[in-house]
Amino acid sequence: MAVFSPMFTAVKPSTVRPAPATLPLGANAPSVALPLAFILTGLLALGAGTGWLVLQPRLLAAYHYNQFVIAVTHLFLLGWVCSVVMGAMYQLVPVALETKLYSERLARWQFAFHLVGFIGMVWMFRVWNLKQVGHFGSVLAFGVGLFVYNMARTLRRVPKWNVTAVAVAAALFWISLTVTAGLSIAIAKCSYDSTEGLATAPGVGTLVDGLRSIAGFMSRFDAISAMHAHAHLGGVGFFTMLIVGVSYKLIPMFTLSEIQSKGRAAGSIVLLNLGLAGSFTTILLRSPWKLAFALVGVGALAIYGWELAAILRARRRPTLDWGIKYFLTAVVLLFPLSALAVVLSWPGLPLNVFTGQLENVYGFLGLIGVVSFAIIGMLYKIIPFLVWFCRYSRQIGRAQVPSLADLYSARLQAVGYWTFLAGLAAACGAAVLSSETGVRIGCGLVGLGVATLAVNVGRMLTHLFRSKTRPLSLQTSPVPKPA
Amino acid sequence: MNGRPLIESERRKILPLPAETQCPANGTRSAVDKSVTVDVREDIRQGREPFSKIMNAAAALQNDEQLLVIVPFEPVPLVRALEKQGFRHTSHSVAAGEWEVRFTRQTMASPLDAAPAAASLGSRRNSGFTPMKMVEVDARGLEPPQPLIKILETLAGLSEGGQLNARTDRRPMHLYAQLEERGFTAETLEQPDGSFLTHVHRR
Numbered sequence: 001m002a003v004f005s006p007m008f009t010a011v012k013p014s015t016v017r018p019a020p021a022t023l024p025l026g027a028n029a030p031s032v033a034l035p036l037a038f039i040l041t042g043l044l045a046l047g048a049g050t051g052w053l054v055l056q057p058r059l060l061a062a063y064h065y066n067q068f069v070i071a072v073t074h075l076f077l078l079g080w081v082c083s084v085v086m087g088a089m090y091q092l093v094p095v096a097l098e099t100k101l102y103s104e105r106l107a108r109w110q111f112a113f114h115l116v117g118f119i120g121m122v123w124m125f126r127v128w129n130l131k132q133v134g135h136f137g138s139v140l141a142f143g144v145g146l147f148v149y150n151m152a153r154t155l156r157r158v159p160k161w162n163v164t165a166v167a168v169a170a171a172l173f174w175i176s177l178t179v180t181a182g183l184s185i186a187i188a189k190c191s192y193d194s195t196e197g198l199a200t201a202p203g204v205g206t207l208v209d210g211l212r213s214i215a216g217f218m219s220r221f222d223a224i225s226a227m228h229a230h231a232h233l234g235g236v237g238f239f240t241m242l243i244v245g246v247s248y249k250l251i252p253m254f255t256l257s258e259i260q261s262k263g264r265a266a267g268s269i270v271l272l273n274l275g276l277a278g279s280f281t282t283i284l285l286r287s288p289w290k291l292a293f294a295l296v297g298v299g300a301l302a303i304y305g306w307e308l309a310a311i312l313r314a315r316r317r318p319t320l321d322w323g324i325k326y327f328l329t330a331v332v333l334l335f336p337l338s339a340l341a342v343v344l345s346w347p348g349l350p351l352n353v354f355t356g357q358l359e360n361v362y363g364f365l366g367l368i369g370v371v372s373f374a375i376i377g378m379l380y381k382i383i384p385f386l387v388w389f390c391r392y393s394r395q396i397g398r399a400q401v402p403s404l405a406d407l408y409s410a411r412l413q414a415v416g417y418w419t420f421l422a423g424l425a426a427a428c429g430a431a432v433l434s435s436e437t438g439v440r441i442g443c444g445l446v447g448l449g450v451a452t453l454a455v456n457v458g459r460m461l462t463h464l465f466r467s468k469t470r471p472l473s474l475q476t477s478p479v480p481k482p483a
Numbered sequence: 484m485n486g487r488p489l490i491e492s493e494r495r496k497i498l499p500l501p502a503e504t505q506c507p508a509n510g511t512r513s514a515v516d517k518s519v520t521v522d523v524r525e526d527i528r529q530g531r532e533p534f535s536k537i538m539n540a541a542a543a544l545q546n547d548e549q550l551l552v553i554v555p556f557e558p559v560p561l562v563r564a565l566e567k568q569g570f571r572h573t574s575h576s577v578a579a580g581e582w583e584v585r586f587t588r589q590t591m592a593s594p595l596d597a598a599p600a601a602a603s604l605g606s607r608r609n610s611g612f613t614p615m616k617m618v619e620v621d622a623r624g625l626e627p628p629q630p631l632i633k634i635l636e637t638l639a640g641l642s643e644g645g646q647l648n649a650r651t652d653r654r655p656m657h658l659y660a661q662l663e664e665r666g667f668t669a670e671t672l673e674q675p676d677g678s679f680l681t682h683v684h685r686r
Contacts, residue, residue, distance in 0.1 A: 094656070095656045095657070098654045098656060253626070253627065253653070254626055254627075256624055256625075256626060316624060317626065385627065385628065388628065389628070389657065393628075393631070393635075393657070393661055394661070394664065396631070396632050396635040396636060396639075396661070397635045397636045397637075397638060397639025397640075398639065401632075404628065
């Protein structure tokens with residue numbers, strides 16, 4: 001009986017208090033400031049990372065295993081992608097899964113740990129001080145722990161599990177593993193130096209022994225393989241998993257459609273998890289079986305594309321806005337990315353200059369192509385709504401409020417889309433050819449695309465400070481229809 | 484029997500019930516007395532929450548049908564909730580641990596009677612019946628935040644004492660705080676077709 005809601009408790013009439021037959025009022029996402037703080041941090045990191053590549057195009061035009069590439073990659077991944085995705089999740093997950101965020105306070109603390117952690121990590125990667133990478137990485141990991149705990153407790157409240165909730169839960173598992181793997185790699189590279197002289201210090205002997213055990217365990221694996229396995233955990237397990245899972249909720253919502261086959265949707269999530277588990281293991285062990293698991297992952301994405309196409313065919317809104325176009329471009333880019341994954345997983349593929357550059361393109365296309373296009377598309381949905389809701393929701397019915405589309409420029413969206421896409425293509429082509437000039441031009445165009453996004457975001461944010469409502473006219477006064 | 488009408492369990496003992504059909508809302512529909520029976524005793528024994536099952540059955544009732552709920556105790560809060568949605572009830576303790584609660588729609592349009600048909604409105608008017616000040620908003624098929632705008636704009640023109648029923652494709656998560664701020668409260672129920680019906684009234 002303890003599990004029952006108050007609605008189904010036998011109580012004396014005199015003690016009855018009418019209970020709502022629904023979620024409590026106010027069951028909702030957190031305040032607007034929190035997701036916006038994450039998102040703006042992400043946009044600054046995207047601008048900084050793109051500028052870095054323009055200034056040092058060699059990072060993309062030469063082999064990637066060096067401190068600067070690792071630093072800029074973490075700037076993109078942690079600063080841009082993680083910031084935006086985490087901020088958006090605090091907003092979207094409660095709404096999409098019809099529940100309430102467990103703790104906004106924990107989320108604010110996570111933002112502080114995240115900010116300090118990723119900035120410190122990127123800087124220390126750049127100067128290649130792995131001991132400090134480990135320290136800042138621990139700060140970041142603590143923040144990720146808060147994030148995972150907060151989201152897991154939020155998921156426990158979900159009244160009805162669906163494919164999106166499963167994908168979010170899986171993503172939380174993979175991000176935890178990603179952070180663990182990353183810290184383990186850092187420990188393996190520096191624990192002997194950094195623990196020198198600490199072994200005899202009181203109270204830290206167990207910690208030092210633990211660090212050395214982890215370092216000993218990680219020494220069994222090839223360093224580059226461990227790094228690639230770690231990157232796939234984050235790239236596929238967290239980002240791609242969320243893109244796939246959340247889009248099953250958001251794309252039908254924004255195109256006025258429905259999931260056409262729950263079996264296909266569930267199958268894509270299951271296969272993606274299986275493919276990633278196998279890929280992580282086989283990449284780490286340099287096993288020839290990695291091709292088989294890459295194909296499982298590609299199969300999962302093919303099923304996802306199939307279901308997404310069916311959703312779009314059934315949509316009741318014929319016109320696709322630029323936000324959706326950005327997102328669908330990311331989905332289309334999964335095709336060349338999957339093809340590259342299969343090629344790079346081929347057993348016995350030699351590592352030479354050309355295949356090394358293909359690995360660069362694989363990472364760049366995945367990060368700046370697929371993930372960034374998907375995120376920008378969703379940002380063009382999320383930011384206008386956040387700003388609009390914060391500024392105008394109380395004015396509805398009391399004044400004429402602008403529509404979401406009034407908050408940004410569709411023309412800038414289009415210009416940004418084409419320059420970003422052209423820059424991506426140019427940078428990928430130039431990377432294959434090891435052309436620094438081409439990479440600079442390509443990343444410059446990507447930077448222009450980012451600038452248009454920044455201008456549009458600025459236009460949206462001005463509404464927070466300057467309301468643009470108009471008084472209701474007689475013609476626009478709502479007239480209720482009696483029943 | 485002391486002349487009182489037979490209640491459902493007594494009739495079951497005396498008369499073989501005619502063919503019963505499963506209705507979409509997890510109840511059993513009887514052709515004899517136009518009632519839908521929802522027995523939730525097993526749900527409660529199994530620790531399952533039966534509330535939505537009953538509310539779905541109530542929402543799916545035809546105008547001339549009754550809802551018979553069989554429960555192990557008198558579900559006072561449920562009665563209050565359905566009364567707020569325009570139902571009357573009678574309840575009887577049949578045996579130890581068995582109550583039968585029968586719900587019938589009141590003669591006026593109930594909040595869950597969501598059929599917006601103008602024809603039925605016309606017939607009520609013609610019969611001299613005074614309808615409840617109920618406004619229907621169908622916000623299905625709209626991209627966010629249009630449902631929110633449509634509901635709140637309609638709410639702004641709602642007369643004193645008026646109530647509003649809104650149908651949406653999704654549970655209107657962003658609506659609740661706005662309603663609270665404007666002095667309204669709401670209950671949302673998922674409908675058998677997957678849409679949501681939100682009943683809004685003043686606090």
